[in-house]
Amino acid sequence: MTTLTAPPARLAASPRRRRRFGSQGSDYARIGLWIALVVTLIIWCLPLVFIIFTSLKTEPQILGEPVFSLPTTPDFGNYAQAVQDGNLWQVGTNSLIIALIKVPVGLAISAAAAFALARIRFRRHRLVLAAIAIGSMVPIQAVIAPLFQIINGAGLLSTDIGVILPYIGFGLPYQTFILYGFFRQIPDELDESARMDGASYFRLFWQIILPLSRPALAALFILDFVATWNEYGMALVLLQDQGSWTVPLAIQGFTSQFTSSYGPINAFTIMTMLPVLIVYLLFQRYFVSGAFAGSVKG
Amino acid sequence: MTTSTPAPRRRRARRSLFLRALPFLAPALVAYVVFVIAPMVESIRLSFFSWNGFQGVPQEFVGIDNYVKIFTEDPVFWRAFGNSVIWVVLSLIFPLGISLLLAVALNRKLFGRNLFRSVFYIPGVLASIAVANMWRWIYNPNYGIGQSLGKALDLPWLADVQWLGDQNIALYSVFVAFIWQSVGTNMVLFLAGLQGVQKEHLEAARIDGANAWQVFRNVTLPALRPTMVVVTVLTFIGSIKVFDLIVGMTNGGPAQQTQVLALWSYTQSLVNHQYGTGNAIAVVLLVITFAIVIPYMAWNARQEDR
Numbered sequence: 233m234t235t236l237t238a239p240p241a242r243l244a245a246s247p248r249r250r251r252r253f254g255s256q257g258s259d260y261a262r263i264g265l266w267i268a269l270v271v272t273l274i275i276w277c278l279p280l281v282f283i284i285f286t287s288l289k290t291e292p293q294i295l296g297e298p299v300f301s302l303p304t305t306p307d308f309g310n311y312a313q314a315v316q317d318g319n320l321w322q323v324g325t326n327s328l329i330i331a332l333i334k335v336p337v338g339l340a341i342s343a344a345a346a347f348a349l350a351r352i353r354f355r356r357h358r359l360v361l362a363a364i365a366i367g368s369m370v371p372i373q374a375v376i377a378p379l380f381q382i383i384n385g386a387g388l389l390s391t392d393i394g395v396i397l398p399y400i401g402f403g404l405p406y407q408t409f410i411l412y413g414f415f416r417q418i419p420d421e422l423d424e425s426a427r428m429d430g431a432s433y434f435r436l437f438w439q440i441i442l443p444l445s446r447p448a449l450a451a452l453f454i455l456d457f458v459a460t461w462n463e464y465g466m467a468l469v470l471l472q473d474q475g476s477w478t479v480p481l482a483i484q485g486f487t488s489q490f491t492s493s494y495g496p497i498n499a500f501t502i503m504t505m506l507p508v509l510i511v512y513l514l515f516q517r518y519f520v521s522g523a524f525a526g527s528v529k530g
Numbered sequence: 531m532t533t534s535t536p537a538p539r540r541r542r543a544r545r546s547l548f549l550r551a552l553p554f555l556a557p558a559l560v561a562y563v564v565f566v567i568a569p570m571v572e573s574i575r576l577s578f579f580s581w582n583g584f585q586g587v588p589q590e591f592v593g594i595d596n597y598v599k600i601f602t603e604d605p606v607f608w609r610a611f612g613n614s615v616i617w618v619v620l621s622l623i624f625p626l627g628i629s630l631l632l633a634v635a636l637n638r639k640l641f642g643r644n645l646f647r648s649v650f651y652i653p654g655v656l657a658s659i660a661v662a663n664m665w666r667w668i669y670n671p672n673y674g675i676g677q678s679l680g681k682a683l684d685l686p687w688l689a690d691v692q693w694l695g696d697q698n699i700a701l702y703s704v705f706v707a708f709i710w711q712s713v714g715t716n717m718v719l720f721l722a723g724l725q726g727v728q729k730e731h732l733e734a735a736r737i738d739g740a741n742a743w744q745v746f747r748n749v750t751l752p753a754l755r756p757t758m759v760v761v762t763v764l765t766f767i768g769s770i771k772v773f774d775l776i777v778g779m780t781n782g783g784p785a786q787q788t789q790v791l792a793l794w795s796y797t798q799s800l801v802n803h804q805y806g807t808g809n810a811i812a813v814v815l816l817v818i819t820f821a822i823v824i825p826y827m828a829w830n831a832r833q834e835d836r
Contacts, residue, residue, distance in 0.1 A: 265635055272632070273649055279710060280652075282675065283664050298678030299668070345558035354548035364558070367566045369823040371771035373792035374812040377583070377799035378572035379565065385585070401565025404558050433550060462657035464774045465792075469800060480659040484778060487663055498667060501660050512655045516648065519655070520718060 287311065287499040294494050310495035311503065317490065318500045322475070323482040324507075330392055330399070330478060331460040335453055338400040339407060343449065346411035347437045351423060361412055367405035372465045380469050390473040398466055403459075407452055414448040415441055451518040458508050479504045570816065577809040583799065596810035606786045607811065610794040613701055614770060617790060620705055621769035622762065625712045629761075632713065633720030634746065647721070651714035658711065662778025665707040669693035669779075694780050697787040704779050704788060711775075712768070716761050723757025724750070763826045770819055791815045 278300075286294055287310050288303040314320065345364070349357045379398055380389075388394030418441060426436050442449070464480040471477055477485065486500050512519065577596055581589040600607040636646055653661065668675050671692050680689025693703040727750055735745045773792045776782060782789040782797065791811060799808025 262638075262640075265638075266640060269632075269635060269640070269646055273646055276649055276653070276710065279664055279668055282668055286667065295673060298682060299673065299675055300678060341557045341561060344554040348551035348554035352547055352551040352554070354551045357551075360555070364562060366820075366823070367562060369767055369819055370566060370570060371767075371792055371815055371819060373771060373773055373796050374816045374819075375566070375569035375573050376796060377805055377808055377812065378569035378576065380800065381572070381583075381585075382564075382569060397561065398565045401561045404562060405566070408558060433554070437554070458655050462659075464657065464659045464777075465796075468777075469796075480657050480774075483657070483659050483663055487666070487778075494667060494670070494673065497663065501663050505656050505660055508655050508657070509652070512652065519651070520722070 283498040283502060286494055287502055289495060291493075291495060310499035313493075314486070314496040314500035314503065317496060318482055318486045319474075319477075320482075320500070320503060323477050323479050324504075326392070326476060327461055327478040330396055331457050333392070334396045334399045334403070334460050335456045337396075338403045338456065339449060339452060341400060342404045342407035342452075343411055343442065343445075344437070345404065345408045346415055347433075347441055349408070350412045350415035351436070351441065352433065361409070364405050365409040367402070368409065370402075372402065376466065376469050379466070383470050390471050390476040392476070395467055395470045395478075398470065399460060399463065402466075403456060407456070410452060411445065411448060414445055418444055450515075454511060454515045454518040458511060461508055573809045573812045573816070576805050577813045579806055581805040582803040583805045584803070592806065596806040600807055600810050600814070604807070606789055606794060609786050610789040610791050610811075611814075613787075613789060614772075614791045616701065617705065617708075617772055618766060618769045621708070621712070621765050624705075625709050625716055626761065626765060628709065629713045629716035630720055632717045633724060634750070636717070637721060637724045647717070650717055653711045653713075654715040656711070658774035659778045661707055661711050662775045665704075665710075666694065666779050669703055671695060695784055697784050700780055700784060701788045704775055707779065708769075708772070708775055712765075716765065719757060719761050719764075720754065723754045726757075727753040759826070759829065763823065766822055767819065770815070770822075791818075 282299045285301070285303050286299060288306040288308070289297070290307050290309070293303065348354075349361050383389055383394045383398070386394070388397075422440055422444075423436060426440055431439070461478075462480060463478070464484070467478050467481050468484075471481060474485070483501055483504055487497055490496060576589070578591060578593060579589040580592045580596070581587065632646075632650060636643055640646070671677065671694075674693070676691045676693060677689045680686060680691075691699075694700050731749050731753070732745060735749050740748065771792045772790055773796070776788055776790055776793050780788045782793050792815060795808050795811035795815060797808075798804045798811060802808075
């Protein structure tokens with residue numbers, strides 16, 4: 233079966249690989265298909281194109297011209313205003329700090345648990361795995377009210393740690409499940425020979441299992457970074473002070489505060505999208521391999 | 531390994547194995563129990579109490595009153611329930627169908643294939659709340675796409691459409707944004723699944739004279755079955771808890787016509803301070819989710835036993 237071990241480049245499709253797949257059928261059908269795809273592609277780009285256009289127009293242009301008219305004299309005033317009004321640097325820093333703590337710590341905790349479940353295989357490890365994995369299905373809104381009470385009771389409302397801890401709790405079921413599947417595929421002989429040489433479980437984990445799992449860990453890191461950066465539902469409840477807001481809260485706050493400043497609103501939205509877009513473009517192959525893992529192990 | 535040792539010793543060995551696994555397992559178990567399991571249990575408990583959520587204010591046990599209330603006295607609950615069902619059903623048809631079509635098309639060698647894949651995937655990495663705000667601008671009744679197109683094509687009715695303000699279409703307008711956002715992710719999952727289709731089988735079917743549709747129906751689709759189950763369940767889980775998009779575009783309005791279970795539960799507990807009914811709705815949401823998910827987990831476990 234295809235898993236993370238497959239080179240991620242497989243999906244990103246090397247044109248060199250000769251494939252007869254679908255090469256039958258007339259050229260007209262192929263051209264027709266291609267045109268249909270191009271039309272779909274254009275439709276898919278339009279929403280982004282519209283908001284980029286809007287963000288580059290002045291207010292009279294926005295109110296007077298159609299959304300699809302080209303901003304003939306691009307105006308970056310909206311961006312400058314959005315950075316200032318939306319406190320972009322502060323919310324960006326908040327989001328970055330939260331993601332850069334949550335993602336590695338959460339991944340380390342999940343990897344350790346997956347190692348215990350996949351490689352030590354104590355009695356009923358499958359039951360423990362199932363109990364953990366089921367947590368990945370719990371809708372956040374189904375537990376958000378008690379979670380608010382827990383964090384509030386601990387005095388952690390509107391703090392980074394108060395949102396990082398629940399993020400870790402909610403992130404680990406999926407990550408543990410995926411890593412369990414990955415660790416299981418590493419041959420047992422490796423463990424046995426290492427144990428025979430007197431290696432502790434910790435060394436086995438740290439020096440053999442983790443280095444061998446680098447592709448899976450990298451994919452989960454990237455996917456989790458994006459998910460953490462984008463998270464809204466929990467942050468909405470747990471980060472009440474405006475000073476503690478993350479990027480998604482700031483987008484929503486910006487829109488409700490400056491209801492009709494369409495230029496700055498769209499400029500702000502675009503700027504908040506840039507970090508994940510850059511991460512996506514740099515690490516595209518990990519999104520694909522992450523999908524591989526997801527499609528096989530759920 | 532332990533498999534060759536007699537049973538009693540193996541059992542002892544396995545128990546000591548658990549103790550040795552514990553240091554690795556403990557951080558995850560603690561975080562999981564404190565932040566997922568405990569709130570879930572508390573949610574169930576609170577659904578049998580009447581409480582306004584303020585610490586120090588006593589919680590009053592009311593039995594199943596909250597459930598009776600949401601099922602019989604709360605019209606918004608049924609609106610939210612109905613909308614969640616509509617949302618799930620539509621999600622299982624449209625984004626899924628479109629992404630399957632795109633995956634099959636883009637599994638071929640085509641000029642610009644990687645560009646196609648990237649562009650369709652990109653909306654999936656954006657924050658739902660950002661997507662919601664984008665589309666709210668696009669749907670703006672005065673300056674949005676309807677108005678612009680209506681003027682350009684001289685179609686006054688198009689310019690007058692209240693995309694998010696009209697009770698009859700608001701939910702579907704929001705859903706369009708959801709299609710735009712979610713197609714790419716599913717497409718990549720399907721593309722991954724298509725790698726598992728044996729080329730020999732496709733060739734054999736063609737040599738036997740099967741046409742493109744027959745090949746797809748009889749070779750590709752059956753081979754995609756495991757992927758299909760995964761995508762279906764992920765779509766279900768994602769759509770039953772839809773929240774960000776609705777909050778960002780309509781906040782449940784107009785007149786609660788785009789209300790959904792996740793948002794109504796949140797609103798009752800944390801906005802209206804009705805923790806009892808809010809958590810009763812949360813429990814309904816949990817029960818629906820698990821009723822679908824647990825059979826899936828069983829299926830997945832069977833696959834692994836194989």
